[in-house]
Amino acid sequence: MNTKRHTKFVREGPYAAEVDVELIEEGNDWSPYLSLDDARKLDDVREALRRGDIPAASRLARVFSLTPVSR
Numbered sequence: 634m635n636t637k638r639h640t641k642f643v644r645e646g647p648y649a650a651e652v653d654v655e656l657i658e659e660g661n662d663w664s665p666y667l668s669l670d671d672a673r674k675l676d677d678v679r680e681a682l683r684r685g686d687i688p689a690a691s692r693l694a695r696v697f698s699l700t701p702v703s704r
Contacts, residue, residue: 634659641675643694645682650694652678 636655643650652675656665667675674693681690690696 637665643675643679643682644699645679646685647699648682648687648690649697649699650678650682650690651697652694 635658637658639654639656641652641654643652654667654671654674657668658665678690678694681687681693682696687696
């Protein structure tokens with residue numbers, strides 16, 4: 634079993650977050666996949682952004698405010 638660091642992006646409303654996770658690579662059809670903890674971390678960040686709870690999301694990820702530049 635090998636692991637590889639990867640950054641996943643989560644977008645909710647006017648916010649985006651970069652979440653660092655580890656992809657698990659094995660020699661099977663399900664590879665690469667996330668650990669249960671990393672999958673929950675992604676869900677927690679998404680929920681926090683959805684609620685507008687930026688401090689909670691910031692504890693788990695790098696959070697950005699999105700600004701449209703054109704229509």
